[in-house]
Amino acid sequence: MATQMREYILGVASELFATRGINATSVDTIVAEAGVAKVTLYKYFKSKEQLILEYLRQYDDRLWKKLTERMTAKDSSSSDKLLTLVNAVMDWIADPEFKGFAFTNATVEFPLDENLVHQASIEFAQSLRNTLGRIAEESGIKNPDRIALQLSLVIEGAAITERISPGSGAVENAKEMARTLIEAAR
């Protein structure tokens, strides 16, 4: 029961954070939307900051679960692995429910370096780039850091475009761009 309530409140908060923005969502809004007492929320989350951090962590878990599924589903050769990962990220972006990467949005909302939310979101964004770099290295690309940065810029651009203008076809263009860049890097 306790964990169910915790998950329920986190779920409501996550939806509000994603659709309205984190700063624009007050604890009052969350409890009102969830239909629970404020004390109940504070029983499970000691602050709004903790709620935000949980939301980011859970988002990251879901994203990586999806990406790992795709990476392991097809027994693709090591050279296609990088493209498979990028395409999986692109499909995540193309989902009609996509509202921007939670960690990217959080960095914009919490621009100060010393802020905990800012630090966490930078870390999540970094893990995507690190994974791109690691897989690039495994597939024998000479300068894995460079292709990782290039691909993360393509991903970022597609994410922004698709968030503001859903169904724009940006994802298809971005996939083609990623393929070109990976080929050129070999």
Added chain:
Amino acid sequence: MELLESPWFFRMVEQHGKTPAQRLIAVFSITETWMTAPGIRDRILASQAPSYLLYNCSELKAFLTNIAVSARASNPASLVNQLVILLQGAIAEEIRNPEARAIGEAGKAARAIIDKACPSKRNMLRLSVGGMAAAALITAIGLHPAVRAQWSVAPTQPMSHIVLASAARPAASYNPDSVEAVLALQEQIAKGVCPAPQLLALPQGQVTAYMNVIHFRTPDDPVADRENIRAFLAWFERTRSSECYQPPSNGHTTVAWVAG
């Protein structure tokens, strides 16, 4: 970010690079320079710039599509979409993390994307030699006495262009009339009938196009030159042609200068 749709930005891009492909890459280096200007980063952060979507900037995309067409991209619209998505992502990263030099890296990525989208350099060279000016020369030599006179002085060097041009591109695909008009105008200017154009006040592209015609140079970008020549002639007609003074054909001048 509105700056990326300003005439200033467009002109900066037009002045960069010898080829259309280089101009497309220059979009990134100019943006990078602009982003390092004092205060720009804070200004973007303060405004709601993150929601400013390059993908929906029709003026910027139209401008870039023109260049992509000149670069002979196999699918100009798709190339431009790719480049603005890349630029959007790079600007976001540059704002968040200036040390990553994201826009510079995006410029390198852009080069690979443009290379893929456009025909190989050898093809580009052959086609551009067969471009408008070379084709124009054929017609001009045939039609214009002034040109014929000039050519008889040094006809040997550009001959290869002419041979290539006739093979590579039909003369009908450019407008010989506007080239004729520029040459006729140049003759009037040389005779002192019409005032010289104020080249410093003209857009760079038009100056280049005009100079290409009067010096019989092969343009780097025949399509853009064609447009520029048209724009130049319209501008001259509008602002300077009223100052042209045609002397009477009977040999007398209509103005008598009386010494005071």
